[in-house]
Amino acid sequence: MTLQTTERSYSVSPTARSIWKRGRAIVLVAAIVVVAAVVPVLLPSGSTGGGSALDPGDSSLAGSKALAQVLGAHGVSVQRVDDVATALAGLGTDGQILITEATDLTASEAGRIAAAPADRLIVGQVPYLDVLAPGLISEVGGTSSRSRPPSCGLREANAAGSAYMGGTSFTGPPGSTGCYPSDGKPTLVRYTAGGRTVTVVGDGQFMTNLRLAEDGNAALAVNLAGTKSRLIWLVPPAEPDQISQSSGPDGSDGSDGAGSEPKSLGELIPSGVGWAVVELVFALGVVALWRGRRLGPVVAERLPVVVRAAETVEGRGRLYRARRARDRAALALRAATIDRITPRLGLPRTATPDEIVTAVSARTGEDPEQVRPALFGGAPADDAGLVALAGYLDTLERQVQDS
Template sequence: MTTTSSTVGSTVVKRWRTLRWVLLALVVIVGVSAVSTYLTAPRPGGRMDPEATSPDGAHALVTLLEDRGVEVVTADDLAGVERSARPNSLLLVAPTPYFLDDDGLQRLKKVPGDVLLVEPVSRTRESLAPKIRTAAETSFGGEPNCDLREATRAGSAQLDLSDTYEAVDDDTMLTRCYDGALVRYREGGRTVTAVGTADFMTNSGLLQEGNAALAMNLAGARPRVIWYMPKQIEGESDGAASIMDLIPARVGWIVLQLCLVVAFVALWRGRRIGPLVAEDLPVVVRASETVEGRGRLYRSRRARDRAASALRTAVLQRALPRLGLGTGSDPASVVTTTAQRIRYEPNAIEYALFGPPPSDDAELVNLSRLLDDIERQVADS
């Protein structure tokens, strides 16, 4: 009884040692596949969405800013903006169809740090940038024509169909670039910047001349950027319920138990995983029979050239290491070295090792004898 128990225990241990490596390999494969799928999967989203990889998204700009060392904080509500704002941060207000009410705009106005308004609507512009108004003309990009460092360093940019702005009164020290598509002024210790279009900051817009540099210069002016893009009306829930919210709580435990049962049944009824068993070959073929069969095949097809090439190749593979030569040695070196070693006629050696194919069977037999004699003398030298 003791012997049987120890045998069973030893078998279980051997099975587990083999099975654990299989399970580990499966876990690694599944993990690598999941990570690769997540990293390469497209991420849809709205216009200027910092996580969207679509042409209208802004994931590329966010990635460039983070590579540059800028901390990008994504906020989709006012509480997140107020929690992340610092005196040295930049609040980027992206275009969104979800407008804020007057209270929300007032809360944004009190947030510390600079402000960058990207394609703002009238309500947002009048509240957060009251010193500017929309001008009559439309800008199509071009040269900055201003002394704003962010614009002059970027140079020419493609701001097609961009709204333009001008100062409300003459007392405002307003800097206008790209014919008014980009404006900036200071008020209350903060810098307010407004740009009339968001196209140059999108994934597809960054590819055009000067757009990437201008977008990075504007959004990366501070060490921290708060990317504010509400995806729903402030204070409301989107009302979307996931499938997990619709499943009762006890269903998860039932599925877990079923998985355990299936795993135990698979271990019980599965094929035993053990070490490899060596088996004897059913037939042992002598080398001479293999050589004779191959020779008959060559003879039946009158392949004297292939037979001679096989003989010469085999002799060179065995003789070159004995001669101290490599496989890439040229024929002249091989002939000269062989002749010096065995004191054979160089012409005979060149014919035997590198000559033309034999024209008949008798010449093939003579060639094989000559090759055998040369190889034997090289081995004995």
């Protein structure tokens, strides 16, 4: 193969050192952009549900919205209220009131709840426990919360199995049932006082969105909170800057696990994402201006080597011959011939083989039975057949051009 070389041969490919010198500034700017976009998203922006710990309307890890939805799916009406008067008005005869450690009660409010004709579920370190659960004694000092077996005869606990329990342990009054013991003292106690069922749990983490899916936490929470068809969930009053909860069926602020309206996509996106997008667009614009001003006119470069087209064809032919790829060679010859004669025959690019064979036969006078295998036949059996095919295709093309 004869090569025509220029006076000077040089490499135009960039080296790794040059690429790094040109790109390190871009990498630095990209890192700054990523940090500026990610940090606002990762920073806490408040509760996503507008509530507090163990709040049925709060979808954060400390909230209990998942439990409220599970209870709603089991037919329990969950009503979220933030004042004692509304809670007592909605109890009725088929209700149970849930009081958590986040509830802010006064002594008089605790007395009114204790006098109400409804079952009580008390979770965590609730104030005025001696009024809400008379006869129950809280042990001094807390106990660590972890997965514990029920180790008791309470049906609801045995059905759930192990649960994440701990916090405060108790000494129950005579006739009470204690479960999930820590150092011999139960962390869950249930008994009857004044004709009403009182259930006290030392730690409410098993009811949160974070822990609900672990062990038997969900089953235990549903078994304890779903004993009645209506659950009045007492939460602390909302702060002015918190998001108000959706109105319940009776007009009070509530969160029914089965009937709460789903949030839109915009409400689910954290507030910091908008500013992150703005910063990202601004940074990309700065980078575009910075790099764009350095672009100049296109520079024409002389090729270091010039290779004649005939030599390229010969080289490809030798490769086909070395691999005995007569099928590919024949296919290339036929495809090139068809591409060149189809416009001269007045046929579109989408013409079918039958249309092409008919048009070639009519133009050249060749037998269609010879034209068809030449243009659309199989691979030649040997090199001599490939040479004969190339000659016949050349003859057909000349006849079409000259006719």
